[in-house]
Amino acid sequence: MLAGMPFRCCELSKDIGQMLHWAEKRKLWRALLIDGNPADLVDIKQLVPNGYTKERKQQLSIEEIIKLKSVLETITQD
Secondary structure, three states, X not given: OOOOHHHHHHHHHHHHHHHHHHHHOOHHHHHHHXXXXXXXXXXXXXXXXXXXXXXXXXXXXXXXXXXXXXXXXXXXXX
C-alpha cells in the first residue's frame, strides 16, 4: 500500500459521507438517494489496514523544535 493512502482513504470517505448527507437534506437531491445513502454502507475498517490509527506517533527532535521556534519567531516579526 502506498504511503499516506490510509489517511487519504479516511479523509475521502468522510468527505463523501458529508456530501451525501448534505444531499439527503435537499429536496432536489433527495430523489437521487431514494434507496438510501451509499456512504452509510461503507465500513472504513474494510478500507484501511488492520491496526491503522490516524494518530501520529512522530515526535520532534530538539533540533527540529529549535528550528521551528526560529521559523515562527521570524514569521511573527514580519
